[in-house]
Amino acid sequence: MHLPLRRVLACAATAALAVGGLVATSAPTAAAAPAKKLVDDFNGDGYGDVVLNLPFHSPLDRNKSGAVMVLYGSASGLSSSHRKLITQNTAGVPGTAESTDWFGHATTTGDFDGDGYADLAVSANGEDYTSGGTSWSDVGQVTLIWGGPNGLTYHGATTAKLGTPAVQNLLAGQDLTSGDFNGDGKRDLAVGYGRGGEAGTVLYGPIDRTGAPASRKALGLTGLPSYADTMLVPGDVTGDGITDLVVSWDTMTLGNTDKIHVLRGGADGFTDIGYLKNEAGAQLYHRQGERLAVGDLDHDGHDDIIVPQPFALNYKGEFIVVHGGANGQDTTRKPVHFSQDTPGVPDTNSDTGGDNFGQQVAVGDVNGDGYLDIIATSPLENHSYLTNAGKVTILPGGPGGVTGRGSTAFTQNTPGVPGSAVAEGGFGAGAKVTDVNGDGRGDAMIGVYAVDEAGVSNHTGGLWTLPGSATGTTATGSKEFTATGLGLPADGFLYIGQSFNR
Numbered sequence: 001m002h003l004p005l006r007r008v009l010a011c012a013a014t015a016a017l018a019v020g021g022l023v024a025t026s027a028p029t030a031a032a033a034p035a036k037k038l039v040d041d042f043n044g045d046g047y048g049d050v051v052l053n054l055p056f057h058s059p060l061d062r063n064k065s066g067a068v069m070v071l072y073g074s075a076s077g078l079s080s081s082h083r084k085l086i087t088q089n090t091a092g093v094p095g096t097a098e099s100t101d102w103f104g105h106a107t108t109t110g111d112f113d114g115d116g117y118a119d120l121a122v123s124a125n126g127e128d129y130t131s132g133g134t135s136w137s138d139v140g141q142v143t144l145i146w147g148g149p150n151g152l153t154y155h156g157a158t159t160a161k162l163g164t165p166a167v168q169n170l171l172a173g174q175d176l177t178s179g180d181f182n183g184d185g186k187r188d189l190a191v192g193y194g195r196g197g198e199a200g201t202v203l204y205g206p207i208d209r210t211g212a213p214a215s216r217k218a219l220g221l222t223g224l225p226s227y228a229d230t231m232l233v234p235g236d237v238t239g240d241g242i243t244d245l246v247v248s249w250d251t252m253t254l255g256n257t258d259k260i261h262v263l264r265g266g267a268d269g270f271t272d273i274g275y276l277k278n279e280a281g282a283q284l285y286h287r288q289g290e291r292l293a294v295g296d297l298d299h300d301g302h303d304d305i306i307v308p309q310p311f312a313l314n315y316k317g318e319f320i321v322v323h324g325g326a327n328g329q330d331t332t333r334k335p336v337h338f339s340q341d342t343p344g345v346p347d348t349n350s351d352t353g354g355d356n357f358g359q360q361v362a363v364g365d366v367n368g369d370g371y372l373d374i375i376a377t378s379p380l381e382n383h384s385y386l387t388n389a390g391k392v393t394i395l396p397g398g399p400g401g402v403t404g405r406g407s408t409a410f411t412q413n414t415p416g417v418p419g420s421a422v423a424e425g426g427f428g429a430g431a432k433v434t435d436v437n438g439d440g441r442g443d444a445m446i447g448v449y450a451v452d453e454a455g456v457s458n459h460t461g462g463l464w465t466l467p468g469s470a471t472g473t474t475a476t477g478s479k480e481f482t483a484t485g486l487g488l489p490a491d492g493f494l495y496i497g498q499s500f501n502r
Contacts, residue, residue: 039178039187040109040434040501041118042147047073048434049151050445051109051120051501052463055102056493057087066103068122069486069496070152071463073436077443077477078465080485084152086145088124092156093143095127102126103143107501110178110187114206117147120501121160121189123173129166140172142191144211158211162191162201169195177502179234179243181265190219190245192230199230199247202270217269221247221261233502235294235303237262237324238273244328245270246294246305248286258286260307262328276305276322279334284322295363295372297321298401302330306374308358313339315354319361319376321402338376338395344405345393347381356380357393364433364442366468371397373472375444377428383421384413390427392446392466394473408473410466412448416475417464425449429461430498441468447497460489461496 040048050071057067065087072082088095088103097103103124112119127141141159148154164172171194181188186205193200199221203213228249237244242265250258263270276284290308297304302324310317318339323330340347340357347355360377367373374395381391393409395402412421421427430447437443444466450459463481466473481497483490 037111037116037118038435039111039118041073042070042109042120043072043151044117044147044149045074047075047438048436049073049118050078050432050434050436051107052496053104053107053499053501054488054494054496055105055499056495057104057488058492059087059097063099064126065097065099065101066105066124068104068107068120069488070120071481072151073438075437077437077467077479078481080481083486085487086122086152088143090153092153093145094157094159095124095141095143098128100126106173106176106499108176108178108189109501110189111147112144112178112187112189112205112207113146113209114186115148117149117154119147120145120152121176121178123176123191125171125173125194131166136166136168138169138171139166140170140174140193142173142176142189144207146209155209158209160189160191160203160207161211161213162203163216164201167195171195172200174230175200175232177232177234177245179245179265181234181243181245181270182267183242183265184267186214189213190232190234192232192247194230195227199228199249200232219245219247219263220270221263221272231291233292233294233305235305235324236296237294237303237305237328238264238326239300239302239324242266244303246292248292250286259283260286260292260305264328273328276307276329277331278320284320284335290359291361293361293363293374296324297363297372297374297397298323299371299399302326304401305329306361306363308361310356310359315356316340317355317357317359317378319358319374338402338404340378340393342404344403345395345407346409347391354380355382355391360428360431362431362433362444364444365397366394366433366442366444367396367470367472368439368441368468369397371399372402373397373442374402375431375433375473377431377446379426379428379449381411381428383411386421386423386425388424388426389421390425390429390448392428392431392444394444396472410473410475412464414475417466417478418480427464429495430500432500435468436465437467439468441470443467444473445497445500447495447499449495449498459493459495461494461498463497
């Protein structure tokens with residue numbers, strides 16, 4: 001299967017389906033985990049862990065068989081010495097690494113088996129399936145890797161039983177995400193498809209160590225085109241205490257099928273309650289595959305939806321905040337546009353070239369004040385006489401939500417940030433916020449398009465971490481993680497740091 005390069009660069013990648021009945025492994029139930037539980041804490045030590053999706057990983061002659069790299073959090077943040085590379089050839093992981101499996105295309109985390117430790121779901125949406133002498137290409141598969149006191153693979157791994165018949169080119173696992181979609185207090189797994197006219201399925205937790213869920217249902221969003229780059233983002237948009245699902249897809253045509261739907265979660269499954277609209281009441285286009293973010297920016301009890309629009313304003317870029325409401329979108333409030341011309345946001349749209357402001361957006365409380373902040377990247381920002389060197393902007397939240405006032409920006413030339421900016425480096429190609437040092441503030445994970453050990457643009461990629469602090473995101477204590485430091489080859493198209501666990 002050919003994975004569109006634009007999709008890998010633009011989004012934190014998607015996740016995978018497994019056909020029910022594939023061989024699974026099992027393991028005994030773990031002891032109780034520590035009291036503090038995080039959705040991304042695989043070893044129960046109270047620190048958030050980070051997964052780098054590496055679907056382009058190609059060991060030996062296995063072209064794009066894929067991998068994931070786990071970096072464990074600690075009091076000092078992430079460390080390259082506390083890492084684990086997982087492929088389909090890792091002991092305890094079912095299957096075999098094969099060319100174009102794209103293992104690591106998407107990942108999501110959550111305590112799916114209910115033992116108190118976060119687990120990892122990994123997609124391989126290019127996985128083929130054979131049964132009774134018949135083969136189907138690119139059916140897709142989801143692998144569940146169990147957490148425990150020593151981290152991932154403590155209890156091995158298994159193939160999730162999605163209960164979906166084998167379908168040629170289904171691309172199950174175009175996206176993965178998790179949440180409590182039926183309100184029963186258990187963690188559920190949502191799996192997006194790339195083909196077949198149906199957006200995907202949800203596995204309701206708990207999911208046992210054989211990969212079998214308590215129950216499963218289709219997402220219930222039909223009428224999709226024959227191919228759609230489906231993306232799933234969870235959040236309580238309706239404010240009823242049950243996780244809803246924001247579903248968007250990209251047909252690469254920017255046509256009228258590229259909508260952003262809100263599926264209301266509930267005990268009986270999802271209900272499609274409509275698609276997002278702009279201030280004129282017209283359909284709000286998904287644009288071209290950039291991933292949405294969701295969070296309650298103004299503390300009104302409804303999660304808001306942040307929609308990237310990097311190609312707007314003649315490629316200068318913007319993002320739009322759509323306010324959540326009891327019926328999905330709050331139509332009494334106009335969506336709010338943010339660009340580099342918004343008061344308080346550094347830089348302007350008057351410079352030459354397309355910055356693609358808002359290509360990646362992420363939300364998190366980076367200063368611990370209880371309000372969510374927004375990270376918006378501009379990976380094609382020109383600065384320091386360098387083309388497409390990239391920049392990241394942090395827009396702080398407050399009682400009135402995000403306004404742009406007090407925003408700050410970082411590049412690889414900002415004092416304290418490791419390394420230096422390079423042409424075509426694309427600082428901001430990926431973005432994520434999670435608390436990796438346990439201080440109660442979100443730390444920014446920033447990916448780059450390409451920087452090898454000699455500072456040459458070659459699409460290897462890299463990860464930069466900018467810690468949160470009482471005054472917001474800071475360069476003090478920031479770190480860089482390049483291919484060599486992570487034990488990865490520095491001569492390939494790895495795109496390190498451009499796609500993370502959701």
